Amino acid sequence: MNLKGKLPLVIVAALAWVVIVSSCANMGMPVGGPRDTVPPVLVGTDPNYGILNFKGKSVKLTFNEYLQTDEISETLVISPPLEKRPLIKTKSKTLIIQFNEELKDSATYSLDFKNSIVDNNEKNPLENLRFTFSTGDVLDSLRVAGRVMNAFNLEPIGKGLVLLHSNLHDSAVFRVRPDYIAKTDIEGMFMMDNIAPGKYHIFALNDLNGDLLYNEGAEEIAFIDSLVIPSVEFHPLNDPIDNEVDSMLVTGHTHFYPDPFYLRFFLEDIYEQYMESANREGRNKCLFLFNESVKDSFNVELLNAESDNWKLFEYNQKADSIVLWITDTLVSKQDSLFMELSYFQLDSAGEKYVQKDTMLMKYTEPKVDDKKKRRGREKEEDEPEPIPQFNWESNLSSTMELNGAIKITAPEPIAFFDSTLILLHLSSDTLKTPLDFTFEKETSTYRTYIISYDWVPQEEYSFLIDSAACTNIYGITSREFSKSIKVREEDYYGSITFNFSNVEMPMLVQVLKNNDNEDIIRQLAFNEDGPVTFEYLTPEKYKIKIIYDENGNGKWDPGSYQDNYQPEMVTYMPEVIKLRSNWSENYNWDVTPDLTFTKNILDQELEIQKRKEAEEKARKEKEAEQKNSMFKPGDSSSGSSIQQN
CATH class of the missing domain: 2.60.40.10 (Immunoglobulins)
Known part of the structure; x- marks a missing residue:
């Protein structure tokens, strides 16, 4: 038998058989290495931590593994702040912070990396890394700490900027860069270390443009009314410990003053008037939005048309939103209207003056499909034109809350409303005996009226507004509106x-x-x-x-x-x-x-649910661990199954 040409096939088949047998003999679960959960370890620095009289141009931090640097440039806070951003780069396992300007004389610098130092593979963070050095012969060691939260809802402010100013003038936060800065973490907490003795003002800012200055009215601010005077005290324990060289080793703890600050973020309400938008939403309707109230100062005049009684204003509660209704149909028919707006404005000295703006308000009829036009013309020829009426909008559903009220809203301003043509009666009352209710206009919403009644639980009512009970400023009457109401049962509520x-x-x-x-x-x-x-x-x-x-x-x-x-x-x-x-x-x-x-x-309720979910997760993990341990390589049960292959 000649095997010369078949030898490669024999070798391949033999190798395949070895693989198959080997796989049968290893029926246990494949076991991989444990996941890396260890953060990078700092193994060396240049210069040394806390060095005095530093004259270098860069700081080098060497770790035991390679780093990922994506978040460092965004997170790193250098205090006192620099005019120019430093260059951040890596060389092998060394992180290099290279300064692009001369550092201050006799100043203690801190580099706060927070949790931005992560390894390259699993992104395990080295938490709260901070490096410190001094350009003078003293390493400042005072501290200011605290928390920043939203003043309105007490939610923590993450990544907020905290400033410490030695310039105590009220305008310093507007014009002078701070002496020290820090950023808050996700819980709103901050800590400024290595502060020099002195008196300071403290602020927190939502520094939108990154200039380290307060832009009034555009950025949120928090401040403390009193001066900040950092200090430190060592509080020894009562029992000193004697050592072998006949000196006293005193144990205790260091307490930094003042106690933590709690700063509340808010947006200052600064008067800054400007018109946000002006739109002609319909032939007879214009909407003007302002940044501040224009109550008692707003007016509009026509420049390309004449009419003595052509407008009606509707103001919202803040009087910073105004609807202009064009009441003269000869004016509203014009596609283009030149208008002169006037309203109060403040000059640089804070004095009021009348600001005048001229604008062209255009209206374009929406396009109508030609087929719809033809059908409309055919319908007009066949049928008489119906009398126009408007529909009411309401908040009514089939169920009325016991403390609820009926609200009805008209699409356009009302000229006349005969409330005697509103009927509320029990649905079971065949005589439809009118019930006494309260009728009033709502001040917070345009063209809305409120009908209030002392509802009886689980009772059913009928509500009716007669046709033509109301007429708007264009002479158009209202359509009939009716609704059946069932009041909710009293024991539904708490x-x-x-x-x-x-x-x-x-x-x-x-x-x-x-x-x-x-x-x-x-x-x-x-x-x-x-x-x-x-x-x-x-x-x-x-x-x-x-x-x-x-x-x-x-x-x-x-x-x-x-x-x-x-x-x-x-x-x-x-x-x-x-x-x-x-x-x-x-x-x-x-x-x-x-x-x-x-x-x-x-x-x-949510905490109980979370605890049950955590217990269930732990139980499943334990079962999985026990199951996996039964099929480890070398297990006797695994060996018995090998014999069957």
């Missing part, structure tokens, strides 16, 4: 009562939706100790917020650095309230202000 104590100013308590937006469900004002009750709340989860309404104007107000006052304080109930139907919750609440402004709202 209530919450708060017994407040230590009330020292006007306050607002708000029931909020349990979401990130914290939409306001209900709000009540109070100014003395005692109970405050929210009735007819739907069964769901709520957050509760209190506003310390110092000026008693019924709303939260931001602060002012310009006038040196802080934003109004807020606080939250530390738990989510899950309200059930036909249930009343009662809480005692001491409203003495918490000056740490902590917001830690616990959802008990």
